[in-house]
Amino acid sequence: xxxxxxxxxxxxxxxxxxxxxxxxxxxxxxxxxxxxxxxxxxxxxxxxxxxxxxxxxxxxxxxxxxxxxxxxxxxxxxxxxxxxxxxxxxxxxxxxxxxxxxxxxxxxxxxxxxxxxxxxxxxxxxxxxxxxxxxxxxxxxxxxxxxxxxxxxxxxxxxxxxxxxxxxxxxxxxxxxxxxxxxxxxxxxxxxxxxxxxxxxxxxxxxxxxxxxxxxxxxxxxxxxxxxxxxxxxxxxxxxxxxxxxxxxxxxxxxxxxxxxxxxxxxxxxxxxxxxxxxxxxxxxxxxxxxxxxxxxxxxxxxxxxx
Amino acid sequence: xxxxxxxxxxxxxxxxxxxxxxxxxxxxxxxxxxxxxxxxxxxxxxxxxxxxxxxxxxxxxxxxxxxxxxxxxxxxxxxxxxxxxxxxxxxxxxxxxxxxxxxxxxxxxxxxxxxxxxxxxxxxxxxxxxxxxxxxxxxxxxxxxxxxxxxxxxxxxxxxxxxxxxxxxxxxxxxxxxxxxxxxxxxxxxxxxxxxxxxxxxxxxxxxxxxxxxxxxxxxxxxxxxxxxxxxxxxxxxxxxxxxxxxxxxxxxxxxxxxxxxxxxxxxxxxxxxxxxxxxxxxxxxxxxxxxxxxxxxx
Amino acid sequence: xxxxxxxxxxxxxxxxxxxxxxxxxxxxxxxxxxxxxxxxxxxxxxxxxxxxxxxxxxxxxxxxxxxxxxxxxxxxxxxxxxxxxxxxxxxxxxxxxxxxxxxxxxxxxxxxxxxxxxxxxxxxxxxxxxxxxxxxxxxxxxxxxxxxxxxxxxxxxxxxxxxxxxxxxxxxxxxxxxxxxxxxxxxxxxxxxxxxxxxxxxxxxxxxxxxxxxxxxxxxxxxxxxxxxxxxxxxxxxxxxxxxxxxxxxxxxxxxxxxxxxxxxxxxxxxxxxxxxxxxxxxxxxxxxxxxxxxxx
Numbered sequence: 033x034x035x036x037x038x039x040x041x042x043x044x045x046x047x048x049x050x051x052x053x054x055x056x057x058x059x060x061x062x063x064x065x066x067x068x069x070x071x072x073x074x075x076x077x078x079x080x081x082x083x084x085x086x087x088x089x090x091x092x093x094x095x096x097x098x099x100x101x102x103x104x105x106x107x108x109x110x111x112x113x114x115x116x117x118x119x120x121x122x123x124x125x126x127x128x129x130x131x132x133x134x135x136x137x138x139x140x141x142x143x144x145x146x147x148x149x150x151x152x153x154x155x156x157x158x159x160x161x162x163x164x165x166x167x168x169x170x171x172x173x174x175x176x177x178x179x180x181x182x183x184x185x186x187x188x189x190x191x192x193x194x195x196x197x198x199x200x201x202x203x204x205x206x207x208x209x210x211x212x213x214x215x216x217x218x219x220x221x222x223x224x225x226x227x228x229x230x231x232x233x234x235x236x237x238x239x240x241x242x243x244x245x246x247x248x249x250x251x252x253x254x255x256x257x258x259x260x261x262x263x264x265x266x267x268x269x270x271x272x273x274x275x276x277x278x279x280x281x282x283x284x285x286x287x288x289x290x291x292x293x294x295x296x297x298x299x300x301x302x303x304x305x306x307x308x309x310x311x312x313x314x315x316x317x318x319x320x321x322x323x324x325x326x327x328x329x330x331x332x333x334x335x336x337x338x339x
Numbered sequence: 340x341x342x343x344x345x346x347x348x349x350x351x352x353x354x355x356x357x358x359x360x361x362x363x364x365x366x367x368x369x370x371x372x373x374x375x376x377x378x379x380x381x382x383x384x385x386x387x388x389x390x391x392x393x394x395x396x397x398x399x400x401x402x403x404x405x406x407x408x409x410x411x412x413x414x415x416x417x418x419x420x421x422x423x424x425x426x427x428x429x430x431x432x433x434x435x436x437x438x439x440x441x442x443x444x445x446x447x448x449x450x451x452x453x454x455x456x457x458x459x460x461x462x463x464x465x466x467x468x469x470x471x472x473x474x475x476x477x478x479x480x481x482x483x484x485x486x487x488x489x490x491x492x493x494x495x496x497x498x499x500x501x502x503x504x505x506x507x508x509x510x511x512x513x514x515x516x517x518x519x520x521x522x523x524x525x526x527x528x529x530x531x532x533x534x535x536x537x538x539x540x541x542x543x544x545x546x547x548x549x550x551x552x553x554x555x556x557x558x559x560x561x562x563x564x565x566x567x568x569x570x571x572x573x574x575x576x577x578x579x580x581x582x583x584x585x586x587x588x589x590x591x592x593x594x595x596x597x598x599x600x601x602x603x604x605x606x607x608x609x610x611x612x613x614x615x616x617x618x619x620x621x622x623x624x625x626x627x628x629x630x631x632x633x634x635x636x637x638x
Numbered sequence: 639x640x641x642x643x644x645x646x647x648x649x650x651x652x653x654x655x656x657x658x659x660x661x662x663x664x665x666x667x668x669x670x671x672x673x674x675x676x677x678x679x680x681x682x683x684x685x686x687x688x689x690x691x692x693x694x695x696x697x698x699x700x701x702x703x704x705x706x707x708x709x710x711x712x713x714x715x716x717x718x719x720x721x722x723x724x725x726x727x728x729x730x731x732x733x734x735x736x737x738x739x740x741x742x743x744x745x746x747x748x749x750x751x752x753x754x755x756x757x758x759x760x761x762x763x764x765x766x767x768x769x770x771x772x773x774x775x776x777x778x779x780x781x782x783x784x785x786x787x788x789x790x791x792x793x794x795x796x797x798x799x800x801x802x803x804x805x806x807x808x809x810x811x812x813x814x815x816x817x818x819x820x821x822x823x824x825x826x827x828x829x830x831x832x833x834x835x836x837x838x839x840x841x842x843x844x845x846x847x848x849x850x851x852x853x854x855x856x857x858x859x860x861x862x863x864x865x866x867x868x869x870x871x872x873x874x875x876x877x878x879x880x881x882x883x884x885x886x887x888x889x890x891x892x893x894x895x896x897x898x899x900x901x902x903x904x905x906x907x908x909x910x911x912x913x914x915x916x917x918x919x920x921x922x923x924x925x926x927x928x929x930x931x932x933x934x935x
Contacts, residue, residue, distance in 0.1 A: 046811035053813025060720025138655030166841030233645035259747030298417020299507035304444035532889030
């Protein structure tokens with residue numbers, strides 16, 4: 033009688049194990065959240081100083097077209113207009129995603145739906161290898177291959193948004209591809225089998241079933257790629273020209289938030305307007321990636337509800 | 340699986356332990372620094388100018404072979420970082436390409452300047468431009484955007500691509516001080532490092548920028564100004580105007596170990612060999628001196 | 639008939655795209671390897687670097703890169719494993735979880751410069767850890783965490799629910815089901831994620847310039863006491879990694895053979911990543927076999 037009573041009344045081994053597991057996984061996730069919050073707080077506190085301590089008007093900051101931290105305007109405020117960099121960052125990011133998405137999805141489809149097992153493994157290693165090429169190397173290849181190519185075929189100096197977008201396209205390709213592969217693989221097998229059994233061709237199955245089922249995953253992949261493109265500094269900096277003026281087109285030199293941030297941060301002194309302004313750029317970077325995430329989440333949710 | 344979780348726990352615990360160790364390690368270093376009254380020993384952290392880094396790094400290496408009790412760490416990060424970190428007391432020495440007075444946000448009177456070398460800079464152009472000499476006024480007009488084609492200064496019919504340095508960079512401050520005469524340069528492409536600028540000028544037709552002497556290689560064309568060639572000899576008597584000091588700043592007077600190292604930096608051992616090898620001009624060869632306001636006096 | 643033609647065309651296009659991607663990659667790798675491999679020699683791989691004379695090697699940088707990678711994985715893997723398990727198995731579907739996911743994604747899109755400066759101000763300056771491998775490893779952990787966490791979560795989620803139900807039906811606790819049934823099943827996917835993350839860590843430069851530093855102090859490979867400052871294992875010494883070295887010689891290098899050293903280093907980096915991938919794959923397969931076959935216990 034007693035052992036059974038004990039077993040029923042006391043916490044079981046399983047319950048304890050579960051509690052233990054819960055504690056471990058919860059503390060890990062809390063740790064990550066704390067890290068994110070502290071970085072956020074850190075960047076925000078520095079980035080907001082431009083507006084609270086140096087009294088730069090937020091709207092002027094976001095819409096101004098002149099970036100001269102060292103120059104003060106008539107009212108005694110530094111001339112800080114971040115619009116050129118914001119436009120530049122968005123320009124290269126969207127273009128890079130635009131170029132990379134068809135390639136990434138195509139490659140991923142080939143790997144999951146068409147290729148033999150050996151080809152698939154081969155492509156996977158190639159994609160993984162690409163991630164390992166450091167951004168500095170991408171930058172120098174961009175400088176010696178992409179920039180002269182653009183100069184030759186489209187005129188101008190060769191430095192500009194298009195060059196940046198092409199370099200970023202190659203850089204985000206592996207990220208988007210490998211994540212798309214994951215989401216394609218996550219599509220249940222019977223979806224595919226059911227479609228093929230109904231007499232649909234391979235392409236119809238891919239287009240009407242697999243891609244639809246994997247839409248939210250692919251969107252996440254694209255956003256992850258865009259996030260990488262948005263935050264990439266060293267490679268873009270070498271090919272975009274770093275000219276903090278409104279980009280006049282795809283072939284004239286421009287700048288991105290990261291390129292201005294990377295170049296300036298070592299040359300400015302903490303606490304000065306120039307330095308605070310750079311942190312404000314970093315804050316914009318953070319907030320924008322947040323906005324990206326929210327948008328995608330909404331799209332993803334909508335896609336799920338329809339299907 | 341129990342094994343796996345156990346391993347994970349051990350790893351977590353040991354990494355936490357190691358973090359702890361790390362902390363106690365650095366605090367013991369700090370205490371070593373404070374009781375360095377009799378013998379030259381201690382920890383020197385040097386941060387700042389990337390241009391000066393190789394020289395200081397190499398000198399520090401040589402210095403430590405003779406003074407094994409001194410531990411010197413040399414890092415880059417840029418002149419601005421160097422100055423602000425030495426000002427806040429986070430590092431022992433801040434390397435800078437420019438005078439502390441020229442850097443906004445730095446209280447120069449709190450810092451002690453140690454000039455360790457002189458660096459000459461020259462305007463450089465892409466070889467295809469067909470220009471080898473310009474006047475000072477032409478150079479200024481090129482950078483303010485008044486001259487936009489190389490044929491206006493006797494070169495080929497090719498539009499000029501300006502490549503500047505970022506605002507606040509030491510090289511740019513030096514160049515503008517010597518050339519621009521108070522005028523603002525036209526907004527243009529900017530690039531931070533000597534190596535990248537060198538590559539860009541070499542491969543971009545019509546490009547013009549400026550570089551420290553040691554980065555001028557055979558694939559780019561340095562410009563003479565008013566017929567004066569950019570050579571070390573012309574810098575020592577100020578015939579060539581674009582040059583600056585490399586500074587090592589300390590907050591207040593340096594402690595013993597730091598002082599010994601700074602003395603070593605200006606000794607013949609470094610000045611006669613390392614400084615030359617790395618393409619700088621020895622401070623002891625200079626016949627003139629420049630102050631923070633850019634005023635040049637003969638020694 | 640039309641659908642058949644459409645099918646053929648579409649599949650051909652997909653094949654073409656895959657070939658194009660391979661061509662791009664082949665071009666990149668060819669460009670790097672052709673320029674770099676001729677410079678690789680035993681001397682190059684083991685000698686210390688030179689700052690202004692030719693003939694320098696990358697021995698210390700190579701060691702630093704690997705050591706830093708190992709440290710980063712040691713710190714980040716357990717954390718992201720826990721976090722991944724949370725997201726895949728425990729996370730309630732509510733607003734809070736959405737925020738947590740958002741936080742992780744934001745962390746992954748942080749520009750490396752920002753992480754580097756954050757690490758610089760917090761670890762190097764505030765916590766007085768100095769320019770050190772440890773500071774660098776923690777900064778790199780920030781990059782690795784979101785990547786790994788997301789990957790682990792996805793790999794776990796890809797395991798059929800049936801397996802969980804089976805585990806539960808056997809009376810196992812949820813934790814035991816996850817760690818003994820789901821995790822081994824998801825392991826190959828997790829290993830791939832670790833490799834992808836490792837590749838990124840290996841090539842990262844911007845975040846390390848301000849944390850692990852950009853100078854390689856001389857280390858003594860006969861001294862293995864981690865507390866000795868000349869020991870390779872010392873975590874408080876500044877350590878320039880291969881990627882930082884490439885960045886440094888390209889931006890400020892004055893040695894006559896800077897281009898050769900840079901090309902050689904890039905090639906070594908790529909080859910290292912390649913070897914690493916192969917190793918991880920072999921390891922992943924072996925682990926999978928071992929963990930899934932040894933359920934009796």
